[in-house]
Amino acid sequence: MGLSRGGGNRFSATIWPGFVDAMTALLMVMMFVLTIFLLVQSVLRDQITTQDSELDQLGQQVAELSDALSTSQAQAVSLDRDLAAERERLRRSEQAVAAARGEIDAQAEAARLAAARRRGAGGADRDLRRQNTETQQQLDETEAARLADAAAAEALRERLERSGAELDAATLELEAARKQAEETLTLLAAAEAAKQELGEQAKAQAGEAEKQAALLALARKTLSEQEALSAEDQRRLAALNQQVARLNDQLGSLRAVLDAAGDERREADLRAQDLGRQLNVALLRAAEEERKRRALEEEARTKAEAEAKDLARYRSEFFGRLSQILEGREGVQVVGDRFVFSSEVLFAPGEAVLSDAGRTQIARVAGMLNEISADIPPQIGWMIRVDGHTDNVPLSGLGRYRDNWELSQARALAVVRYMTDELGFPADRLAPAGFADTRPVAPGDTPEARAQNRRIELKLTER
Structure with a gap:
């Protein structure tokens, strides 16, 4: 008994320092993991803040581009209205020039006819010259008006061409702005997805940190319990050593009993095999008897059906004769x-x-x-x-x-x-x-x- 107690004390003295070292290493690893987690969480927070500011800037740029696009569209609409008004004015000027030319041609034809009728009279020549002069003046005035309208139309065409060039430039600028806005929206969507992914990663890491903290608390609790129970474990270890010695004695006795039981089991297996063979023979006999019984039942059923048919025939003959006799x-x-x-x-x-x-x-x-x-x-x-x-x-x-x-x-x-x-x-x-x-x-x-x-x-x- 004394030898067993001494062996248990040496075993406890050997295990305890290793256990303390293992728990210390576990705590250091957990502290290192927590430190890494805090650093990663800080870096992620900074990245999320930076991306939020970038998203705000991109939003402002998109708003400015939207304002510029609205202004360009308003200018294009105004230029379209001016172009339509100038085209209408040019059309009216051309109609007026055509009307004046027609009137001048009519007056010239009338003067020619009047000159033919009044040929030979001097007063008629003067009237004709005067009328020609007035007609020439009207023609000059009409031509001047036509030239002014043509100049105005040319200026309007130049203005329209400039407006078209400006409109094309504005359209190109708007298209570039639209592409930039689409790229900005794409960047915004990617940034939002990255933000969500970072948020999910942060949540997952926060949950992992909580798990690590819970494990750390559990390890600390276990360590304190182990320290509190170390003395009790030593006492229990000594008692267990005594029980192990007694169990070894009982194990020897059980081995002897198991050996004897093994012999009996082998004999029982042999008897079970013999009984299995007898059972198979009995099952075969029962199956044969069942087959014979079914055959006999089928034969009896067939015989009964035949007898019933015969009895029905004789019953029919019997009642037929009685009907004739008793009629x-x-x-x-x-x-x-x-x-x-x-x-x-x-x-x-x-x-x-x-x-x-x-x-x-x-x-x-x-x-x-x-x-x-x-x-x-x-x-x-x-x-x-x-x-x-x-x-x-x-x-x-x-x-x-x-x-x-x-x-x-x-x-x-x-x-x-x-x-x-x-x-x-x-x-x-x-x-x-x-x-x-x-x-x-x-x-x-x-x-x-x-x-x-x-x-x-x-x-x-x-x-």
Whole structure:
């Protein structure tokens, strides 16, 4: 025990300095990471501030270019209006010159005609010269006005050409300004994207810094807990050394037990393999038995279907012959797969003793059944069910039978006993049943309906 405690103390003395060094290195690394993060965050903040100022300057430039563009557009609109006015004025001047020329030509033609009429008169010459002089003066004035208009038009054309050149220059300047504005907007969009990216990076780095701070706090907490628990760990380590020694002893015992258990397990595996083989054989046998059982069931089903078909054929033949024999007889009729005797034909009211007429009809039916039964193969399980039925009038209970149940059963039993005892019909082919008034064939309480419900039915069926 003393040796174990000494070994535990040496182990603790060896581990503790390494643990302290590792924690110190971890703290230094975390401090270095935090310092780098703060520096990167400061640089990013400066870059974001610089880009914000550049964005403001670009915005001002865009505003100035927009103002210049608006001014150039206003000048272009003014020049367009002046150009339209000068063109209208030139058109009116040309129209006036054309009108004056037409008037002068008309006056000259009139003077020529007047001169022809007044030829030879001196006064006419003077008038003609005077008129020519006035006409020449008018022509000079008109020509002067036309020349002035032409000069004005030429000046206007020169002004228009200068205006067009200025307009082209303004257009080029506007196009250059527009391109510069587009480039500026592109730069603004790139700067905005860079700003957003830097903001996201700053947020991510801030989150990483928070994580690092949390890890640092956790490491500090863990370090303090480790320092607080070091003495307790040494005590626990000594106790653990003692437990390890005891566990080693127990482990030796367990190994011996496991060896013995291994032998038993191998034997169990062998037994399990043997049982598996036996189970496979049993499963094969069960599958074979199941196959045979299904084959037998299929054979029995086929046989039963064949017997049912044969029985249906014999039933049809049986009821066909009975229909021919009983045709026109009162109190007896064939209904579906059974023939019905009226109780008034077979029994007296309230009695269960066959009358002579009833014995005659039952004997005739029994003879027909014997003839048909000889043709029915013995493997077909057929039988005649004799059903007794009464009306819904209750018995008084003072007679031999308490109610309609006993009366219907007694009448069916009387028919069966007569067929077996006196006619020699096989007893295993007959079955009496009494139904009282539970299965009427005619609803209502009239005498006719009650007479129809009092009946004896013979039905050829399967066992």
